[in-house]
Amino acid sequence: MDKSIRRLEFENLWGLLKQKREKQSSSFYTLKATKMRSSLLGKLFRRAYQKDSVVAWRSSFVPSEILFALDIIPFAPEGVIAMFANSHLTDEILRVAEDHGCSRDTCSFLRGIEGSVINDYMPMPDFLIATSLYCHGSAQVFKSLSKKYNKDFFYIDVPFHYERPYAVDYVAKQLEDMMKKIAEKSNRKFDIDKLKQAIIYSNQASDYFAKVNKLRMHKPSPMLGGEAIDYAVMLAHTFGIPEMVDICKTLYEELKERVDKGIGAVEEEKHRILWRQLRPYYTNTLFDYIERTHKAVIVFEEANCVYWKEMDPEQPFKSLAKKLLSNYGFGQVQRWLDFTNSFVIDYSIDGVIEFAHWGCRYLSASTQIVKDKILQSKNIPILVIDGDCIDRRDYSDGQVKTRIDAFIEILNRKKGYKK
Amino acid sequence: MQKTWVGEEKIKTEDLRIKIRKRGERMSGAIELVQNEYLIKEFIKTVKKRNEQFLKNKTSPIIGWCNTYVPEEIILAFGITPYRIMGAPTSISLSKAYLCGNISGNVQSLLECALRGDYKFLDGMIIGASTDATKKLFDAWLRYAGTPFNHLFDIPKFIYEGVYKHYRESINSLVEEIEAHFGNKITESSLKEAILVCNKTRVLLTALSNLRKDNNPPISSLEMLEICKLAMVSDKRFFNNELESLLTKIKITDIKNSAYRILLTGSFQDQPWLLESIEENNALVVCEDLCTGLRYYTGLVDEDVEPIEAITKRYIEKKPPSATLVSIDQRADFIFKLINEFKIDGVVYHILKFDDPYLFEFPDMKEFLESKFIPMLRIETEYTTSTMGQVKTRLQAFIETLKFTKYRKIEVDKNG
Numbered sequence: 090m091d092k093s094i095r096r097l098e099f100e101n102l103w104g105l106l107k108q109k110r111e112k113q114s115s116s117f118y119t120l121k122a123t124k125m126r127s128s129l130l131g132k133l134f135r136r137a138y139q140k141d142s143v144v145a146w147r148s149s150f151v152p153s154e155i156l157f158a159l160d161i162i163p164f165a166p167e168g169v170i171a172m173f174a175n176s177h178l179t180d181e182i183l184r185v186a187e188d189h190g191c192s193r194d195t196c197s198f199l200r201g202i203e204g205s206v207i208n209d210y211m212p213m214p215d216f217l218i219a220t221s222l223y224c225h226g227s228a229q230v231f232k233s234l235s236k237k238y239n240k241d242f243f244y245i246d247v248p249f250h251y252e253r254p255y256a257v258d259y260v261a262k263q264l265e266d267m268m269k270k271i272a273e274k275s276n277r278k279f280d281i282d283k284l285k286q287a288i289i290y291s292n293q294a295s296d297y298f299a300k301v302n303k304l305r306m307h308k309p310s311p312m313l314g315g316e317a318i319d320y321a322v323m324l325a326h327t328f329g330i331p332e333m334v335d336i337c338k339t340l341y342e343e344l345k346e347r348v349d350k351g352i353g354a355v356e357e358e359k360h361r362i363l364w365r366q367l368r369p370y371y372t373n374t375l376f377d378y379i380e381r382t383h384k385a386v387i388v389f390e391e392a393n394c395v396y397w398k399e400m401d402p403e404q405p406f407k408s409l410a411k412k413l414l415s416n417y418g419f420g421q422v423q424r425w426l427d428f429t430n431s432f433v434i435d436y437s438i439d440g441v442i443e444f445a446h447w448g449c450r451y452l453s454a455s456t457q458i459v460k461d462k463i464l465q466s467k468n469i470p471i472l473v474i475d476g477d478c479i480d481r482r483d484y485s486d487g488q489v490k491t492r493i494d495a496f497i498e499i500l501n502r503k504k505g506y507k508k
Numbered sequence: 509m510q511k512t513w514v515g516e517e518k519i520k521t522e523d524l525r526i527k528i529r530k531r532g533e534r535m536s537g538a539i540e541l542v543q544n545e546y547l548i549k550e551f552i553k554t555v556k557k558r559n560e561q562f563l564k565n566k567t568s569p570i571i572g573w574c575n576t577y578v579p580e581e582i583i584l585a586f587g588i589t590p591y592r593i594m595g596a597p598t599s600i601s602l603s604k605a606y607l608c609g610n611i612s613g614n615v616q617s618l619l620e621c622a623l624r625g626d627y628k629f630l631d632g633m634i635i636g637a638s639t640d641a642t643k644k645l646f647d648a649w650l651r652y653a654g655t656p657f658n659h660l661f662d663i664p665k666f667i668y669e670g671v672y673k674h675y676r677e678s679i680n681s682l683v684e685e686i687e688a689h690f691g692n693k694i695t696e697s698s699l700k701e702a703i704l705v706c707n708k709t710r711v712l713l714t715a716l717s718n719l720r721k722d723n724n725p726p727i728s729s730l731e732m733l734e735i736c737k738l739a740m741v742s743d744k745r746f747f748n749n750e751l752e753s754l755l756t757k758i759k760i761t762d763i764k765n766s767a768y769r770i771l772l773t774g775s776f777q778d779q780p781w782l783l784e785s786i787e788e789n790n791a792l793v794v795c796e797d798l799c800t801g802l803r804y805y806t807g808l809v810d811e812d813v814e815p816i817e818a819i820t821k822r823y824i825e826k827k828p829p830s831a832t833l834v835s836i837d838q839r840a841d842f843i844f845k846l847i848n849e850f851k852i853d854g855v856v857y858h859i860l861k862f863d864d865p866y867l868f869e870f871p872d873m874k875e876f877l878e879s880k881f882i883p884m885l886r887i888e889t890e891y892t893t894s895t896m897g898q899v900k901t902r903l904q905a906f907i908e909t910l911k912f913t914k915y916r917k918i919e920v921d922k923n924g
Contacts, residue, residue, distance in 0.1 A: 189871055190870055190871035190874050190886075191867075191868075191871060192859075192867045192870075192888070194610070194861060194862055194867060195864060195867045195868060196864075199868070203871075221664075221665050221666075223640075224640055224864075225639055225640050225665060225832070225864055225865060226864050226868050228665060228666060228834050229831075229834050229836075229864075229865065229868040229869065230868060232666075232834050232836070233836065233868075233871070233872050236836075236872075244665075244666040244668060244834075246664055246665065246666060246668070246670060246671065246674055248662055248674060248677065249637050249643065249660065249662040250660075250662050250677075250678075250681055253677055253681060255673070255677050259670065259673060259674065259677075262670070263670060421646070421647060421650075421660065422644075422647040445608065447610060448610075449610075449640075450608075450610065450611050450639070450640040450641045450644065450862065450864065451640040451643070451644065453608040453610065454607050454608050454611055454640075454641070454644030454647070454648075455644060455647060456608060457605060457606045457607070457608070457648075458606065458647055458648065458651065461606075461651075462651070
């Protein structure tokens, strides 16, 4: 397959975007860093459609540091589907995938990828890489698409028993082998120094982001959850380049200034909310309603947690393996419970909201245990909104808002607020 | 031929088949069919009775397991009885409090059965981490099911060169935890003995299933399902002896069966209603590529190599893969081989609602089977019988269409 097809793929997509893009509320973008973030993601997105780029499709958590060290564009189709949903492009894409045999009960991120490929909206990959972290479906879909494109598929097998002594070396070897193979196949130099540099950038960025997370513990919270949650996409996909360091540094400085001046994300913060899982990408009004209307600020999102320790650039593969293995959502649920417990304490949480993505078996299934083992004993209410991050066909704005009203009412009563 | 135990057993089982085929002059086929049915019923009754007694007067520990990638050999080598737990197609109420609703029905049902006390006799439980749902089942099981010993057996998700190490480590982890909890040790000889026992079960079940390659299958799919389920929950030595004896007695009949020959593949399926629904439409399920079928008993552990290595090789290489192993190419090849061997007229691809590996695999499998002009029907069911009516109608229509494809096939064969 000739890579000049990418031009056609981009034109297909651009035509649709121009037709359908609805002006989304940009009022959440209050920070310069957020604009820098959009600009970086846009730049990477456009480069992925260029003929001369080497593009690797990667599922969440595939270390982008390795790809940047090889001068390969990491392309995260799941993130792009979220962008399509934001532009209301997914109705058609999902329908096409369903006609092709994909069930509506599967994850709509993955279904969206299948539909986009059928419609030629995605840039043709040179490689596809998936990990065993979290969901099982992404590896299946990537493997299937690798056959369609006749491109190499790489799989990073991360053991579920992350604490086993062999795990770090086992994952590290896979990462090293993968980098060597990709370098060889794409005529890139396997330059370990470039990887070490990428690890240094990654460390700097994650250090700033961890400080950002710490600033968000402040009362009143300096940042809106509606603005913060989309950083999760960037956290998963752009570690290892200096631009990421600039963005995280700018974000830190902007929030620090707000904290120093005592400026909160909203006036009169009433409640502090912990957000679990992702968000519905086709609407921005939900967060607006919770945060600005009800003054219940989403002070932290679990997806934005910097759970890994500083990496050692002298041992890049081992460090990246440790990063993968330290993902709190992976492995038995106890580790996740411990993290949730610390979030609740550190961020002075009043209530928890979870947006339970319909196609996800992995994240939603732990909710009851979190409720039973962590939240009940602390008397912290949780609202679980069953919905779909991408597929808006069954979303009912009114119903969701009614449930939020009831939830806020509970929080108000607990705090003794009057209506 | 290599003179290994496995090789010898193969010859032995082949001898059984020859014996069966050469059995004297044949009486009228109808009488043989009735006799077969009686013999199978008696066999099932005997094994079930023995199981009941065993559970009543338990003399050794029992460990439950789910998922066919959990190596029974290891459990057996500890002197512990492996017991496959299966759900029940009753309504789900208790497990809803601990698992979300969009998880496949059989997983919910397993927890439901545990919560209502059906598995109280278990001394331990091993859950295979094959899907997102089973990983989450383990989290809930550990906290609410009340089994004294619990282990999550990690299963690799993709076949590649490093996968053997992963699986071996999973075995090591299992051995360490059983040793620590039950206080006894595994030895090389106990492991080899366990391999022999499990291999024998596989050989016998394969021989029984292969009887259906003939045009006049002496055993029905319902009987095969029942026997395979019994193999998973019985004292294997007793089961093997009984099944060996049954195999020598089963008679091949001359009655030609013109029913359409169906291959059933897809999600976990242990309930008879689906098979009954297919077979009430002039069709016979002659091959089950299921966890309660070929995926359980196909592929032997080589006894000539180091036991753990041999077990690893069996589960990764020799056992027919399930969709959880991201293995569409291997699965497609295997299914195509079965289609030829069992002279299949049509494939029923069954998916349990929310069972991701099969939901995601389906479009590729559909493309593959279409490219080979093999009729296929996809059906999606709940684990309970709530979708039975709808499924029956679809099956009826599908089997009706097989008439035309079969007729076309005969015409093509006739005219070259």
